Amino acid sequence: MSPVLPLPVTLADRASCAATDILRRVGEKWSVLILALLADRPYGFNELDRTVHGLSRRILTRTLRTLESDGLISRRPTPERVEYALTDLGRSLLPLVIAIGEWAVEHAPDIEAARALSQSESL
Amino acid sequence: MSPVLPLPVTLADRASCAATDILRRVGEKWSVLILALLADRPYGFNELDRTVHGLSRRILTRTLRTLESDGLISRRPTPERVEYALTDLGRSLLPLVIAIGEWAVEHAPDIEAARALSQSESL
């Protein structure tokens, strides 16, 4: 009935395709964390490097570039450092992402249970 | 998956870690679309295969397995077919994902502009 990917018809279809696009970008391993940090205040490059443990400089650079090219964060070089900050666009997206995070925290037991169940079934 | 980050402290931190976890699963290429379809009614395997063009059987199977093991959809074999349906958990998540999709549709021009800009800058 509903013709899918090429021609999304319903709002849910169109929204779901657009959603996947964003989810895949924001779903990159460190994107959300960086967005959450920048929500408080701007950060310098090395500041981010020091703050986020386990994140290599290479990946940090790439993640920042991606977020910047999507217009979610801004990059402003100053004499002392390069400052990254949330844009208005990024700031408007953040609540939605945080909402998913809160959903995940709230339903963690259900998800855990489901995974444990499917785990035990596969044995 | 990875044993996540360093001790998340604030609610935003905790939510952002949990968010990444979910985003990465739901961000799989066909997950949202399948969830959106099942939001209407249950579907059989081949019905999904026929409805979603461009999706191979192998990927469909894997996607369904993942969604099922996360408790977002249910799998019920009947004499005629195997029926996949949204669970309550999945149904509770869907609005949040759709919200992101709507955000994406609404801000598509901004994102486009940002990408075009960064594209032209790199030349």
Place this chain on the structure above:
DNA sequence: CTGTATCCTAGCGGATACTG
């Protein structure tokens, strides 16, 4: 301080063919 350059691994996404 702010990155690049190289090299490597694991996993997603897909094409194609086969199975009970």
Place this chain on the structure above:
DNA sequence: CAGTATCCGCTAGGATACAG
């Protein structure tokens, strides 16, 4: 009808070293 089995390319993620 509902999947598996094989094989393959691409890219995210990371370790390490070097550079302006």
